[in-house]
Amino acid sequence: MNHTFVILTVLAYLLSMGLYVQFLYTGKELTGRLATLLMFLGLGTHYLALLMSARASHTVPYHDLQGAMSLFGWLLAVTYLCVEIYHRQRTVGAFVMPVILIFFFIANLMPTRPHATAPVHGVVFALHVTLSILAYAAFALSCVLSLIYLGEERLLRIRRLGDVVWRLPPLELLERMSHTSVMVGLVTILVGTSLGFIAVDRNIAEHYSYFDPKYIFTLFVLLLYIVYFRLARTAAWRGARASKLCVFNFVLVVVNFWVVNLFFSQHHRYF
């Protein structure tokens, strides 16, 4: 059953990506709407695939790397759709869909390992993990948006205006979309971290010690994005510099995420 949902998700996402790319080149409203509709369908089947996987392992779907990556892809799609609807701008879909697909593919092509039982359960813990992954998805989206900004800005400067540039969102809209995304990330990482502390507090006797290097890393990520948020509104940084900073922040997030989770953290292996 799970395989059926995985195949349906891949099909929906692939078709949606194709339509988003076509929309970017042709600008046909109907194509864009179909792309969004297929993405919604993909989200539905992706959710069911996650649900099936969780039921099969009797634990949350993100307890292993496979599940965490799949959930990341799903939350990235959710965040993107919210931003698309809020800003009424679909051309970005062609750039975000490949990222979602890559995460979904890797998550499902990885060899399945036997599931270890989760040390911690409960709603608070589940919310902590979900919100943390949502924050990283939002930061990933802001990175994609900033890269589009930098690309479009460069093309405008060197006056190379092909078919696509006329359809991309205006630079200032891309900036606003990126800010929205970072704002979502900041709020969710704050709430998610707070819930994490509550979960630790409840399980302290059984599994956790209070200190984990991951806390420092999370604080670091928070600071990075608060600095971005602040600088992006200043005279010296607004525009391309802020976008570069946003991309730089995300690269740091990915590197640190990797290093901290794999080598230092005891309790945060995959999120």
Added chain:
Amino acid sequence: MEIVLVGLNFRTAPVEVREKVSFSTEQAQRAAEELRAQGILEETLVLSTCNRSEIYGVHPTAKRASAAALVNFLSNFHSIQPELLSPSLYHHYDHDAVRHLFRVSAGLESMLLGEAEILGQVREAYLRAHAAHATGPVLNRLFQAALEIGKRVRAETELGTRPMGVASAGMKLAERIFGKLNDRTALVLGAGTISEQVVSQLRDRNIGRLYLSNRSREKAEDFAKQYKGEVLDWGNWDSTLKLPDVIVSAVGVQEALLTKPLIERSMAARGNRALFLMDLGMPRNIDPTVSELYNCYLYTMEDLSEIVQQNRSARENEVPKAEVLVEEHVAKFISWQASVELIGVLDTLRGSLKERRAAFLHEKLAGMNHFSNEDREHIGALMDELLEKLLIAPAERLRAEKELRKKIQNVEAIRELYLSDREKP
């Protein structure tokens, strides 16, 4: 039924002739009335823009004599000698006239390939003619189809998406940076023709605030009055340049008017918010090194001309796609026309057969006095029923025919076989 088109455009007539043959709104209405009153056309529509003057009509008979009458009419209406006018005119009939109108509406016959204005002009001409009852079922259908194809070509091809003028290309570029311009501020330096084009484009895009500045304040004030702008003092750059998001300069100067230090100061004063500059002056009005400044986007006349050229090539690549759509709609219209003609032919045939039946009965029953009037009526009714039955099957088959060419051939065959010249609709 025959659709007739006589007209001239920028390809066939020099501007001097086009000026003489152009129609104002009132003239177009008067011409349409006169054409119908004189019996030259049954339905009429005059389409007159700066690049074309065309008369579309439906002729009461199937003859092409109306073209000559239309040339005479045009020559008399505009008091221009027919020999001067004739070489510039083109005549199209039926399918060719339909195709021509659809191409016009799609922007394929425009001087500026794919321009959007022509669709609005076709719509206005049609609405005016319709309101004046100058159009009938044929032209109504024809122009509704023309408006539909115009919209479809613009929605489904790239023909109309890219700007083709320097001013509109500049505005589109500004929109690439700011999005909609309705909450932005623009400053236009100069009050010449180019500045006017830019201001008109800015007003079309509902620019939030428009400032104008010119060496001659009087000229700037006239300009400002016309376009609802505000005049700023010429030369007071430090206070002037911090206001706008878009600066357009089109003045005659020997040295750069807006230098790098000047723009640098203005950028600092405006908190480095993005600034879009269009230099449309020759020699250049803005120091080219301004483009090196952070968040400054400078485009010169040369840059914009190059973009327009790229866009022209891109639009030309879209022509085959647009032509396919046009042909699709032409076929649809011809199909409709053929069905209408089929109904006309069948009605005429029925009428003709009834006339012959009446004459036949009258002749044959003349000597048969034993039939009462009631019997005669009964025989007549039976023969009518027989005629209807004989007509129904072929009529159904003709209506159901899917292939347009065959449908038209069948209609022609009925005309040739059963109807005399007098009876042909």
